[in-house]
Amino acid sequence: MANVLRKEQFILPEGVIYLDGNSLGPMPKNVPARLSGVMNDEWAQMLIGGWNKAGWMAQPTNVGTSIGRLIGAAAGSVVMGDTLSVKVYQALAAGVKMRPERRVILSDKGNFPSDLYMAEGLVGLLGQGYELRTVAPEDVATSITDEIAVVMLTEVDYRTGRMHDMQALTKLAHDAGAVMVWDLAHSAGAIPVDLAASNCEFAVGCTYKYLNGGPGAPAFIYVRPDLADTAEPALSGWLGHANPFDFDLHYTPGKGIERMRVGTPPVLQMAALEEAMKVWDGVDMADVRRASLDLQEQFIKEVEQAVPQLELASPRDPQARGSQVSFRFEHGYAAMQAVIDRGVIGDFRAPDIMRFGFTPLYLDAADVTAAVAVIEDVMTNALWDDPKYKVRGRVT
Numbered sequence: 001m002a003n004v005l006r007k008e009q010f011i012l013p014e015g016v017i018y019l020d021g022n023s024l025g026p027m028p029k030n031v032p033a034r035l036s037g038v039m040n041d042e043w044a045q046m047l048i049g050g051w052n053k054a055g056w057m058a059q060p061t062n063v064g065t066s067i068g069r070l071i072g073a074a075a076g077s078v079v080m081g082d083t084l085s086v087k088v089y090q091a092l093a094a095g096v097k098m099r100p101e102r103r104v105i106l107s108d109k110g111n112f113p114s115d116l117y118m119a120e121g122l123v124g125l126l127g128q129g130y131e132l133r134t135v136a137p138e139d140v141a142t143s144i145t146d147e148i149a150v151v152m153l154t155e156v157d158y159r160t161g162r163m164h165d166m167q168a169l170t171k172l173a174h175d176a177g178a179v180m181v182w183d184l185a186h187s188a189g190a191i192p193v194d195l196a197a198s199n200c201e202f203a204v205g206c207t208y209k210y211l212n213g214g215p216g217a218p219a220f221i222y223v224r225p226d227l228a229d230t231a232e233p234a235l236s237g238w239l240g241h242a243n244p245f246d247f248d249l250h251y252t253p254g255k256g257i258e259r260m261r262v263g264t265p266p267v268l269q270m271a272a273l274e275e276a277m278k279v280w281d282g283v284d285m286a287d288v289r290r291a292s293l294d295l296q297e298q299f300i301k302e303v304e305q306a307v308p309q310l311e312l313a314s315p316r317d318p319q320a321r322g323s324q325v326s327f328r329f330e331h332g333y334a335a336m337q338a339v340i341d342r343g344v345i346g347d348f349r350a351p352d353i354m355r356f357g358f359t360p361l362y363l364d365a366a367d368v369t370a371a372v373a374v375i376e377d378v379m380t381n382a383l384w385d386d387p388k389y390k391v392r393g394r395v396t
């Protein structure tokens, strides 16, 4: 097993153990110099010429290809842009168009709310009996019927880390004649993903979590290569047009994955992400997975030994878990604030989930032990039981 630890490539503040890279990854050290270069050498000096000379226009597909390597997507089948919520909408809309005789989008009640909101917005717009149907995560498999146009699932549950079986559910969707959309927000850079093997039609994901692209980093969308020239883009912006600079009055979708572009790419954010992707050079996701599970198993064992009042909310079976571990505690919000105050950064998800992300590129076994010592101190000495930790002021 190759060692994937490369802490020296990240900026990690002194005295902090960062267990929240599943929400916002830390900054790779090489990013500021790259951004400074893009600003001072490209934007400042090249002005509008940067679109051609600095290759800004080609970034969305170039960066998409570097992400594709981590998620089993062929070069040229992934493009960057917009936010994940927008990419969810795009994938869903294109999927629904592929099954015009069907009216139901199926998802699960554990899905990230924005995915469900986007689906609600889409079915509201479509009218004509379109419906978003949500079921318990464990009931998804038996709910895939021949009424379903699109199955939309997030592979790794944002609260508990519970994983759906991508290959099996995609097959069930296809057997029932449905289109499959996977949200890889908590998968890309966290666990091995093989989109090509899954055969799903669409996948989307964000890049500010495990891919360390920075706050507001652009999202990605994958379209199965055999569909890329026929998928209909509902968000028909000019940069998805076949010839944007012809300024035609009518939309003609671009070639292949290019049609999933919408408008002007966020060049600075894209440059930060492109630079951040370099920390993955030579990294094999199978090694990341093994290292992540080692850290998670150590964490669960040490927490359960030290703090029996915390109840594991994540699957105990490591193979059923993504790259995070969550514990339930009635006063989880206050407890997490007390833990953060002592330098261990995790987060809280209502109603009672204390969530910790494991990112073996910059976390090791000593970090886990040190984090557990802080959690033990907070819990055994009830340090959370302090009015200052009970005011629900944080946005994250």
Ligand SMILES: Cc1ncc(COP(=O)(O)O)c(C=O)c1O
Pocket: 083, 084, 085, 086, 112, 114, 115, 154, 158, 183, 185, 186, 206, 219
């Ligand atoms: C599974 C999932 N889907 C969608 C989103 C929303 O992403 P964005 O804010 O980039 O639109 C998130 C995270 O915020 C997420 O975890």
Ligand SMILES: Nc1c(O)cccc1C(=O)C[C@H](N)C(=O)O
Pocket: 022, 023, 024, 112, 158, 185, 395, 396
């Ligand atoms: N995207 C976020 C943001 O803009 C602010 C705060 C948090 C986020 C997140 O990504 C939350 C994350 N999707 C989650 O799993 O809870």
